[in-house]
Each structure stands twice: as C-alpha cells, then as structure tokens.
Amino acid sequence: MTTSPDPDLTPMFDVDVPVPLTPVERLLALAGLYTQHNDRIDLLFAGRAAAVPDTYVSSARRLERDSLACVKTIRQQRLPAIEPVTSAVVRLKQIAYLTSGATRYLTSAQQALPPGDAQHVRPDPRSGFGQYVRLARELTALAPAAVVECATHLAERLPDRARSRTTVSGMDRAQRDTLLEVARGHVIVTGQYEQPGYGRTVPVDVDVLRHLQSQGLVTCEPASAPPFFTGGPPRNRVRLPALGLAVLSTVIASPLAVCPPAARPVHSPAAATTARARR
Known part of the structure; x- marks a missing residue:
C-alpha cells in the first residue's frame, strides 16, 4: 500500500509493491496485508510468536487506514453508482469498521497482558489477553477474501487509465x-x-x-x-x-x-x- 505507516508505530510487516498502484493492485495488496496480520495472530495462538500486543495494534490501525484509503481511491474514479460497484464500496467500508473494532480489542489486550514472561506463553483464547486477541482475529478473518471479491467486481468497470x-x-x-x-x-x-x-x-x-x-x-x-x-x-x-x-x-x-x-x-x-x- 502507498499509505505510510504512523511514524510513532512500529510496522508489523512491509509490502513489496511499486508506487503508485492501480486501484485493483491496491486492493490486492490490502488483502495480502490482512492475510499477514491474521497469520501473525494465528502464530501467537500456536505458541510460535511472542505476545507483543502493540505490534498487533499497530498493524490493525494501518489496515483500517489503508481500507479507507482504498475507498477514497475508488470514489475518485467516478464509477457509475450501480451494482456491484456500490456494494463493493460498502463492503470495504464495513471491513474498515470491523478492523476498527479489532483495534479496540487489541488495545484492550495490551492492558490485559500479565507482567513478566507471560508474553512467551500461549494465550488462553477463553479469557483475559487471549480472549481479546481472539475476538479481534474474528473481526478480520474474512477480510482477505472479501477484499479480493471487491477487486474483482470493480476491475471491469475501471477506466483504462486506472488499469494495469x-x-x-x-x-x-x-x-x-x-x-x-x-x-x-x-x-x-x-x-x-x-x-x-x-x-x-x-x-x-x-x-x-x-x-x-x-x-x-x-x-x-x-x-x-x-x-x-x-x-x-x-x-x-x-x-x-x-x-x-x-x-x-x-x-x-x-x-x-x-x-x-x-x-x-x-x-x-x-x-x-x-x-x-x-x-
């Protein structure tokens, strides 16, 4: 994605993409970011990653910003207000809203993390820190496939200047x-x-x-x-x-x-x- 991460936040991953991207490329890159975000949380529950909640909060905030940036980019194309264009835009806004909810859960997880070496213990998804992270993971679970579906619907309707x-x-x-x-x-x-x-x-x-x-x-x-x-x-x-x-x-x-x-x-x-x- 071309949106720069907040300099006060440590990014969880980088994206190997050129600048600038076409609208469809931006959506596909966004789907990849969601997959990486979800994988990191899954590795945490598998005991293969440290419990460092600020990292997950940082990535969730970035995903929310990038989702809204994609909505703005699509609106700039002045596409006809017809199905499935309008549904794709609404879906992207829903994804951004759900990601905002995931950010709030992950922020709560920050506050619930026990002191000491607990960050190296597999979290319990039923209570405390683990429960908040699990709820956040559920909110972004379907995002990669949903973003790709939006990209597919929009691709045929973009003007030539916005195509790869x-x-x-x-x-x-x-x-x-x-x-x-x-x-x-x-x-x-x-x-x-x-x-x-x-x-x-x-x-x-x-x-x-x-x-x-x-x-x-x-x-x-x-x-x-x-x-x-x-x-x-x-x-x-x-x-x-x-x-x-x-x-x-x-x-x-x-x-x-x-x-x-x-x-x-x-x-x-x-x-x-x-x-x-x-x-």
Missing part, C-alpha cells in the same frame, strides 16, 4: 485461478512445494505454483503461517509480490486469462504430478 497492462506469456486459467487463491490468503505449503500442503478447501496444483514462482508471480514466505496441528512447525505462506499483484490485476475479471496466440508456449506442458498444495 502488465502481462506474462502463457497465462492460462489454472494459473490465474491459483493467483486468485493466493490473493485470498488460501494457499499454504510445506517446504518449497516438494510435498503436499494442507488447507481448508480446493486443492491447488503444486506444479502450477512452481511455474508461477519461476516467473516471479508468487513467493513462498518461510514459517509465516500457522502449523497444521498443535505443536507442529509453522508452514510457509504463498504471497503475491509486486509483479504478481500487477499481473493478477490485469486478468482478475477474465473468465480465462488469455494471452495472444503468438505468446503461448509451443512446447508440450510437463506431465502433471499428483502433488497438491491445498488452500
């Missing part, structure tokens, strides 16, 4: 859909795609992920996602870097991510393996 034209050769539907799943915060893997990952819903082909990474469209951030089981090691979150944001913003509203015929590979694709990474 960044493309890569050979983009097909499977690759586009995988980029969408990454943007929604649904893709976690173990290792560097050499074994299946575990998730909640539809599987994503590991070979497609490898190909996208070779093109610089996705990155794998080690040990940044919660473990699959209690006591297990953190997993690796698949994210969209700057190029991935730009390319997905170009094809996000297309049923098929079609490239010019001349740009398609002339060789046969490699045989698909049975390895899968799940969202």
Whole structure:
C-alpha cells in the first residue's frame, strides 16, 4: 500500500509493491496485508510468536487506514453508482469498521497482558489477553477474501487509465485461478512445494505454483503461517509480490486469462504430478 505507516508505530510487516498502484493492485495488496496480520495472530495462538500486543495494534490501525484509503481511491474514479460497484464500496467500508473494532480489542489486550514472561506463553483464547486477541482475529478473518471479491467486481468497470497492462506469456486459467487463491490468503505449503500442503478447501496444483514462482508471480514466505496441528512447525505462506499483484490485476475479471496466440508456449506442458498444495 502507498499509505505510510504512523511514524510513532512500529510496522508489523512491509509490502513489496511499486508506487503508485492501480486501484485493483491496491486492493490486492490490502488483502495480502490482512492475510499477514491474521497469520501473525494465528502464530501467537500456536505458541510460535511472542505476545507483543502493540505490534498487533499497530498493524490493525494501518489496515483500517489503508481500507479507507482504498475507498477514497475508488470514489475518485467516478464509477457509475450501480451494482456491484456500490456494494463493493460498502463492503470495504464495513471491513474498515470491523478492523476498527479489532483495534479496540487489541488495545484492550495490551492492558490485559500479565507482567513478566507471560508474553512467551500461549494465550488462553477463553479469557483475559487471549480472549481479546481472539475476538479481534474474528473481526478480520474474512477480510482477505472479501477484499479480493471487491477487486474483482470493480476491475471491469475501471477506466483504462486506472488499469494495469502488465502481462506474462502463457497465462492460462489454472494459473490465474491459483493467483486468485493466493490473493485470498488460501494457499499454504510445506517446504518449497516438494510435498503436499494442507488447507481448508480446493486443492491447488503444486506444479502450477512452481511455474508461477519461476516467473516471479508468487513467493513462498518461510514459517509465516500457522502449523497444521498443535505443536507442529509453522508452514510457509504463498504471497503475491509486486509483479504478481500487477499481473493478477490485469486478468482478475477474465473468465480465462488469455494471452495472444503468438505468446503461448509451443512446447508440450510437463506431465502433471499428483502433488497438491491445498488452500
């Protein structure tokens, strides 16, 4: 996001995106920020992160500011007041409001944190500090996918001057859909795609992920996602870097991510393996 964090607050993470961004790129970057925020809280409950509430408060405040900044950017495009444009704007305002509520819960968690070495103990989600953090996490749980949905609805209606034209050769539907799943915060893997990952819903082909990474469209951030089981090691979150944001913003509203015929590979694709990474 292009919005600068409050200099008095310590940012929880940085975003690898160019400046300036198109409106859709900004929304996709925002979805990525929400995923990182939620992952950090999940790692806290898994006992894989220290209980430092001011860090989570800082990131929640930034998310609220950036959500409102996206609303302002969309309104500046003077889009027609029709569905689903109006619903997308309302949804983004709701996300900002929910994030404000998460900030209040996290602020309360600051005050409820016991003294001493309690920050290194896995919090109890049913009482005290842990309960406040759990309530905050619930308020941002659906934000990544909701923001991506808003981006999809708005993409077709933006004027040409507000669109990205960044493309890569050979983009097909499977690759586009995988980029969408990454943007929604649904893709976690173990290792560097050499074994299946575990998730909640539809599987994503590991070979497609490898190909996208070779093109610089996705990155794998080690040990940044919660473990699959209690006591297990953190997993690796698949994210969209700057190029991935730009390319997905170009094809996000297309049923098929079609490239010019001349740009398609002339060789046969490699045989698909049975390895899968799940969202």
